[in-house]
Amino acid sequence: MLLTAVTATLLSLFPAQQTDVLDDRMFAPAPFKVDGLTGVGIDINTVEAKVVFDLESQTASVVADMTFRMTGEGGMPIFDLRQDITSAKLNGKKMKPEEMAPHKFGKTAGTMRIIEKELKPEKEHHLHLEYSLAKPQSPSAIEIGWGEGTLDWDFFFSDLNHGRYMEMWFPANLIYDRFGFEFDLEIKGATEEHEIVTNGTVTTVADTHWQLSFPEHYTAFSHMLVIIPSKEVERTSATITLPGKKEVDVDVCRRLNASVTNERVHELVEQHMNDFTNSMGEWPHGDRCTVFVWTGGRSMEYDGATTTSMGALSHELHHSWYGRGVKPRHQNDGWYDEAWTVYAADGFRGNEKTVSTEARKSTLCPTHLPWNRITPSKSYSTGALAFGRIAHAIGEEKLLNLMSLFFDKYKLRTASTQDMEAFLFEATKDPAVKQVFHRYIYGREGSWTDAAESKRD
Ligand SMILES: [Zn+2]
Incomplete structure (x- = not known):
């Protein structure tokens, strides 16, 4: 004890x-x-x-x-x-x-x-x-x-x-x-x-x-934990230097049936970590990054670590900034790390027409279900588009900048959907931000101002 x-x-x-x-x-x-x-x-x-x-x-x-x-x-x-x-x-x-x-x-x-x-x-x-x-x-x-x-x-x-x-x-x-x-x-x-x-x-x-x-x-x-017989994997490590002279030891363990070399994995990890340090901020997980590579469709993010297929490598690494750097406080907040990762790392931003035309409302943060423990699958699509709508309103560069400031404020802590909504609105005072959360995140009809009015009654 x-x-x-x-x-x-x-x-x-x-x-x-x-x-x-x-x-x-x-x-x-x-x-x-x-x-x-x-x-x-x-x-x-x-x-x-x-x-x-x-x-x-x-x-x-x-x-x-x-x-x-x-x-x-x-x-x-x-x-x-x-x-x-x-x-x-x-x-x-x-x-x-x-x-x-x-x-x-x-x-x-x-x-x-x-x-x-x-x-x-x-x-x-x-x-x-x-x-x-x-x-x-x-x-x-x-x-x-x-x-x-x-x-x-x-x-x-x-x-x-x-x-x-x-x-x-x-x-x-x-x-x-x-x-x-x-x-x-x-x-x-x-x-x-x-x-x-x-x-x-x-x-x-x-x-x-x-x-x-x-x-x-x-x-x-x-x-994150994987225990595996040594003969089934190749394991290598390398120290990389990220912007800001931050040194990180990257531990790569690859299942032998994954058709990629460890060298290539190291190269890509360094590239992605450089990119995300530049866009989101300093690597928040000390001097280590742990990457387990396998084949197949399922990949998962952990704090400063991932078990991943090569196709999902950049997505899962980005989660070490959003998802396991800034962490959703409840599963109802789990939408934002998927949505932002799809938007920022996977580059799914929607076209001009999609992000500027009103669509059906969607509930990604079901506040009436405080014990919910499942991230809605629409977080990846509608959620990423919601960020596209905000970018359309306030400008993409501004949004990227604010999301990196939000990361800096909440890294290694939990943050709620409401924290993010308030942060983006306070910084921009743009009602479009509120309306996006109102319709596409909380799944409410009408205008956010009506909801704000009735809340005050
Ligand atoms: Zn994800």
């Missing part, structure tokens, strides 16, 4: 920093009533987990500890974990796993667990869990890849389904919450060498035993 002690000390020494560093309590959605229970949002301080993979028996055992505080007036805590819990203790007292069962939070939210114990907001609480790691009970999750003396495991996050972040494997919260994660990982019975590819800091304890540490500003969708 070293981290917890350090955190507590930091909080008491620097209370003024609390809001910025760790305290996300104000961002939790309002309490949720379901199945006769009222669940209350939490703010996780730390998660510590130890996993031992036994390749012979093809089992993985987990011991996980989570410290957290209650939001609001306290009550029954809400968290998520898509594994079957076998043993649990809350604040040192044994509880039955059924007393922290998953409940349905809505079609686009999936399930969250509610711990059936009223907790007070004043103190830090401690949840201890033990379970066997298996295929997560989340839509489109994948199996752990057990081989003969080998392991193939990918955190495999996705924002296109609910329950597809950290909660697949370890206790976690919705994405408004930043927390530190300390992770001890051991493979027993390995007959091959393995690569551990991650955006965490790795300490090697033994050949197949590592300790991983992830920063406190990470949220449930930040952590």
Whole structure:
């Protein structure tokens, strides 16, 4: 519990920093009533987990500890974990796993667990869990890849389904919450060498035993981890110097069946990172960038990292500025990182006619669904066009400049749709900005001024 002690000390020494560093309590959605229970949002301080993979028996055992505080007036805590819990203790007292069962939070939210114990907001609480790691009970999750003396495991996050972040494997919260994660990982019975590819800091304890540490500003969708037999990949690293003399070590791990050379991957990564540093601002993820290349259609962004096909490389890297640099505060804000990345990195800007003609309204930020955990697929199309409409109104250069200032203001923090709307409007005072958000992001008819009027009544 070293981290917890350090955190507590930091909080008491620097209370003024609390809001910025760790305290996300104000961002939790309002309490949720379901199945006769009222669940209350939490703010996780730390998660510590130890996993031992036994390749012979093809089992993985987990011991996980989570410290957290209650939001609001306290009550029954809400968290998520898509594994079957076998043993649990809350604040040192044994509880039955059924007393922290998953409940349905809505079609686009999936399930969250509610711990059936009223907790007070004043103190830090401690949840201890033990379970066997298996295929997560989340839509489109994948199996752990057990081989003969080998392991193939990918955190495999996705924002296109609910329950597809950290909660697949370890206790976690919705994405408004930043927390530190300390992770001890051991493979027993390995007959091959393995690569551990991650955006965490790795300490090697033994050949197949590592300790991983992830920063406190990470949220449930930040952590990248791939474990793979070394013989299936080629791994290289190179230091690049970005504008502003920023040096970054680029770690490229490529599946051998991806038909590209590591050299070419390094070349493209450097090119894209140069471009995005120039357009959006300084690389925000310290002196490392981790790139795992595979074939196929699915790619994913993480903080300063990606698991990607070559076709999606620039898109996923751009997310390290928008999406995992500035992070959506709730999944309802997840539209903007896709929309802006499609606009800015993929160059999808719509033609003059498309961005200047009124189209059907679209709801990319469903504010009536605060527990939503799915990014609407229209974010990529209608969302990018919404930025095209704003650019049409205020000028493309101005928009690029403002989005880079927004990045600078919110990097490594969370930002809401409303934060972005207010920022763009304050800087331009252009009513067209408000109208674009009103019609194409919030999905409302009529004029934004009518909505503003009725809000004041
Ligand atoms: Zn994307």
